[in-house]
Amino acid sequence: MKYRVHCHIDQSSYQTVTFILFLLLLLPQLLCNVLVATCKINDRRPRNPKYFQPGDLIIGGIISMFYTFAHPVNFNEHPADEILDDLVHFLVRWTYLASIELLSTQRRVIPNYKCDMQDNTVAVIGGPNSNVCLSMATILSFYKLPQIGYGSSPVMKDEIQRVLFQQMFPNKDLQYNGILQVLLFFNWTWIGVIFISGDSGERFVQTVLPMFSQEGICFDFIEMLPFLYLITSITDMMAKWIEACNVVLNSTANVVLVHGEIHTMIFLRMLPQVSEVEDIPMRTKSKIWIMTAQMEFTSMPFQRKWDIDIIHGAISFAPHSKEVLGFQKFLQMRTLASEKEDGFIRDFWQQAFGCFLPTSMTENKAEPVCFGKERLEDLPGSVFEMTMNSHSYSIYNAVYAVAHALQSMHSSQWKHNTIMEGKRWKFVSQQLWQLHRYLRNMSFNNSANEKISFDKNGRIEAGFDIINWVTFSNHSFLRVKVGKTDSITVRDKMLSIFVDTIVWPKIFNQTQPLSLCTQDCHSGFRRAEKEGKPFCCYDCISCPEGKISRQKDLYHCHQCPEDHYPNKDKDGCLPKYISFLSYEDPLGITLATIAIFLSSITALVFGVFIKYKDTPLVKANNQHLTFTLLISLLLSFLCVFLFVGQPRKMTCLLQQPAFGLIFSVAVSCVLAKTIIVVLSFMATKPGSRMRKWLGKGLANVILLSSSLIQGIICTTWLATFPPFPELDMQSMSEEIILQCNEGSTTMFYCVVGFLGFLSLVSFTVAFLARKLPDSFNEAKFITFSMVIFCSIWLSFFPAYQSTKGKYMVAVEMFSILTSSAGLLGCIFSPKCYIILMRPELNNKHQLMKRNNQ
Incomplete structure (x- = not known):
């Protein structure tokens, strides 16, 4: 569309652009709410709405106002008929036609021909869609005509088009x-x-x-x-x-x-x-x-x-906008009577108010007649808005930008080439294509007191x-x-x-909405991607043991420091407490009490045997081995106290060697007693040479050799890889274990292995001697005691490996106590019974009598 505008550019108020400005501002309001159709005329040519006002300078407007469904031209009918039905004013061909009309003589669309001197289009404002601006620029750029686009800004690849095109749409x-x-x-x-x-x-x-x-x-x-x-x-x-x-x-x-x-x-x-x-x-x-x-x-x-x-x-x-003073009042004053010369307003009025304007050619219609006094402010907002929207504000600024650019150009370059004729003026030298330089560099404050300027790319800075x-x-x-x-x-x-x-x-319900494929993974959980789903669709799984997540929606959980452990919710770390088998611990108290009790029983048995050392039962089967065995059992019960309490360097050094040596002596005594039982039986046979093996010599050899081997193993262990106290932060999730590191696991199992060897030999010999006559048959009790001893220590290995911390220490203490108690009970309880309860049987005559039987 065209507007002929008579502009007194040298006046600072720019009052002469008011009508063009407000009419252009009005068009987006109409476009944004009501879409209307055009009509046909008798000469089979479509008549596009054209709006003109008198003036020497024209600000053109190419604005799509109509949207109707239609088919593309297929040349199956007369082109004029097809074009008449094609009222989609967003189409490229309509934009091309409007652009050429702006460059042609009024009402004579002839490309590259213009016969009058009045229709001087100085700039074109176009929009609202990007394709309108782009199509407009394709034609107008050939003629170096400045253009200003509002609404959607196009992407222009041609350099000339970019230079001549200003955008009221920000970046x-x-x-x-x-x-x-x-x-x-x-x-x-x-x-x-x-x-x-x-x-x-x-x-x-x-x-x-x-x-x-x-x-x-x-x-x-x-x-x-x-x-x-x-x-x-x-x-x-x-x-x-x-x-x-x-x-x-x-x-x-x-x-x-x-x-x-x-x-x-x-x-x-x-x-x-x-x-x-x-x-x-x-x-x-x-x-x-x-x-x-x-x-x-x-x-x-x-x-x-x-x-x-x-x-x-x-x-x-x-795009940023402000309300322009006077705009709403202007709309309130608009009536059909005030816009008699505007054909577009007539069409809009009929569509907006649902009425029709009678003419001499109008047939009777069912719709009511438009009286022309209807007011725009009575229309609902979905039909017509009374406030200025961003598109209107952009056009408002575009019109004033052109006016300011004309003023600037008139005041400088073209000042001497201008002839003033009263309040009208015209340019002798038609150099209006240079306007774009002034337009691009334009900066001014509009009536809403906002600064309007363009960046280096011709976009409004907003x-x-x-x-x-x-x-x-x-x-x-x-x-x-x-x-x-x-x-x-x-x-x-x-x-x-x-x-x-x-x-x-x-x-x-006025609650901030959520839009998530999956609800947030809260702290303590992590995301696990779903196969075949977008990355924000995931499962929430709990952090693995020992790890935490303090924030939401993490893909990975984090390890706590060594001296901390995750809390129950796995969203924070708590300091670990130091753990060892102490006397304040119920388990420690229990084992220590049992050790004291068994030590006391052993001491009582030892006292009984000292008291009755001269009796035949005590003297039988090597009295010295019996006393040595009782002492070693007493020490084995007492050595468990090395395992209770805070591990220190000295206690760690003594724990395993003491256990190994004491048990080696005890098992060696049992082995020696078993061998002596067998030899004693064999020596009673006539002509037997076994008598020379009987006595203290054989017992001492067995005892000393076994103890010496175990002593060498322990000495090597202490000399090479001695045990030491350490803090184990990894084995337990919530505890720092203060324990004795064995130094060398191999040496530890060598000690235990040698004890197992002695136990197995002792058990074998005792088992073979279990059917000897009753007076010498201590082997039966030794066999039973070794069965208990071996069973306990065979169970010790899996239990020891499957526990951690203080429970590992407790397993070893329990094994020491129970195996020692097994030896004490199985070997000495029958003898104590005879000594204390049946003293009449504790004499040589009774022993010989039982033997003869």
């Missing part, structure tokens, strides 16, 4: 970073994405969404909507829209990012209808729509009475507002600013948002 990267920061701020990591097919949408998917993924955002779906115009038929396009609706409605993501254009709102408003038709649960009311700044509130005429609750609680980005949409039952809505993105702050500090002012969709 897109700032918007995408802002969206990312909003998602991260609310921890919305599971989202859906809708985008419009085309270069802009595909570039968004290929370049922006990977950046989102790197920051931890993953996608339930990425759904493409078809082009605004049709490739085949309306049926095919609607089928694709319904398919996309089904994907959205069945999604588990509560947040859906909509990367669309100005008409995408039509699609959103279709979702509730599709939900009813397809019998899908109404999940759209549980969606948080995040809309890009390219979008606006648009609708089709048949959507006028549709519910708008779907956008309640939505969050959108919009940030984005974050808008919260609030709807009402009367089909009206409010856009509430709840935050903004700063254009100069670093990315992680660019966002400021006021959470308390945000109104969420009603289903969330």
